[in-house]
Amino acid sequence: MTANLLELRNVSKVFRIGGLVFGTRLVAVDDVSLSLPAAEPSILSIVGESGSGKTTLARIILELEHPTSGEVLIEGHPLFEKGGAGLKGRDYYRAVQPIFQNPFEAFNARKRVDKYLFNAALRLKIAANRKEAREIVAEVLESVGLDLSRVEGKYANQFSGGELQRISVARSLIPRPKLIVADEPVSMIDASLRMNIVNLFLELKEQYKVSFVYITHDLSTAYYVSDYIGIMYRGSVVEYGPSEHILTDSAHPYTELLLDSVPTVDHKWERQVALPDFELKEFQAQACKFAKRCPYVQPICERTIPPMVPISDERQALCYKPVDFAPNSVKQTGANEALATAGK
Ligand SMILES: Nc1ncnc2c1ncn2[C@@H]1O[C@H](COP(=O)(O)OP(=O)(O)O)[C@@H](O)[C@H]1O
Ligand SMILES: [Mg+2]
Structure with a gap:
């Protein structure tokens, strides 16, 4: 059996906020399990409003960041395992690469941008010498639509945000990673250029056989680019599965709400669905965090945390609704099993 490229098993992260005495716990990531298959390169979008984890x-x-509990595996190798045989150092950076939200923060203003690229090739031992490094750097820049001669010798402030983010993408490709994790990579970029970067992910997925975790609050770009979508709400992944199903036949009421709130004019979803004073209470709720605003709420939703209900082979939703609203027997069987496990 081929291991999954990425697998999260019951991953939680608890932050303590406030003082020791009056402080409180914030479960920023709450028992998240999901996996990305290794067989084909794919794009997983994690979609959620600001503050969802x-x-x-x-x-x-x-x-x-270390999880408070749970496991993360890359190609079957557990990260964070004490003394374990997980991916260490260089191997990890070869396999998994980041792209951050603000490209101007990713490059020191006083260091030439091309140095980052050459160093990445040499330090990770992708290139044996400077000549090889040059070839690799030229190639990755070309893949993102830039020419080495235009990049060489320049500093970050000599590029636009869109160009610099392309350079970040080029840099992330140097180690030939299996997975690129891009955290809101287009949110700081001029709206008219966003789709170019998102399109680039689709091209690179094919060209470099690289998978992406694409993190965004923009459901419309997620829909366009993804093979899989995970919807996050208050630290929980409330729905997960192949993107076309999630968006045409959503199982979780929160996903429905998101779909309703996608504006059609500029395809940008930034609406704050929750009130801030709700937030902490919802993060801490020992019940469904969405119950207070769910149109389908039932008494059980206010009493217990719903189980992750399998809806089909690859789809799951953290909700009791599929039990009562399920139109087919697959939903019913999966939901009943999950409820039995949850001890209903
Ligand atoms: N280091 C930290 N210490 C305390 N709280 C944090 C820390 N990092 C994030 N949080 C809180 O965790 C929640 C999720 O934050 P974050 O993961 O940044 O969400 P998102 O990226 O979806 O906006 C927020 O309420 C945030 O304030
Ligand atoms: Mg964020």
């Missing part, structure tokens, strides 16, 4: 999840996959 997307960056924390990305940082855990990138090994920048």
Whole structure:
């Protein structure tokens, strides 16, 4: 059996906020399980409004943050395992690469941008010498639509945000990674250029056989680019599955709400669905976090945390609704099993 490229098993991250005495716990990532198959390169979008835990999840996959509990596996190798045989150092950076939200923060203003690229090729031992490094750098820049001669010798402030983000993408390709984790890579870029970068992910998926975790609050670009979508709400992945199903036949009421709130004019979804004072209570709720605004709410939703209900082979939703609203027997069987496990 081929291991999944990426697998998260019951991953949680708890932050303590406030003082020791009056402080409180914030479950920024709450028991998230999902997997990305290794067989074909694919794009998984994690979609959620601001504060839903997307960056924390990305940082855990990138090994920048330790989960409070749970496991992350890359090609079957557990990260964070004490003394384990997980991916270490160079191997990890070869396999998984980041693209961050703000390209101007990713490059030091006083260091020439091309140096980052050459160093990436040499330090990770992708290139044996400077000549090879040059060839590799020229090739990755060409893949993102840039010419080395236009990049060489320049500093970050001599590029536009869109160009610099392309250079970030080029840099991430140098180690020939299996997975690129891009945290809101287009949110700081001029709206008219966003689709170019998103399109680039689709091209690179084919050209480099690289998979992406694309983190965004923009459901319309996610829909356009993804093979799989995970919808996050208050730290939980509330729905997960192949993107066409999630968007044409959503199972979770929150996904329905998101779809309703996608504006049609500029295809940008930035609406704040929740009130801030709700937020902490919802993060801590020992019930469905969406119950307070769910049009289908039932008494059980206010009493217990719903189970992740399998709806079909690849689809799941964190919701009791599929049990009562299921139109077919697949939903019913999966839902009943999940409820039995949850001890209803
Ligand atoms: N280092 C931290 N310490 C305390 N709280 C944090 C920390 N990082 C994130 N949080 C909180 O966790 C929640 C999720 O944040 P984040 O992962 O940045 O969400 P998103 O990327 O979806 O906007 C937010 O309420 C945020 O304030
Ligand atoms: Mg974020």
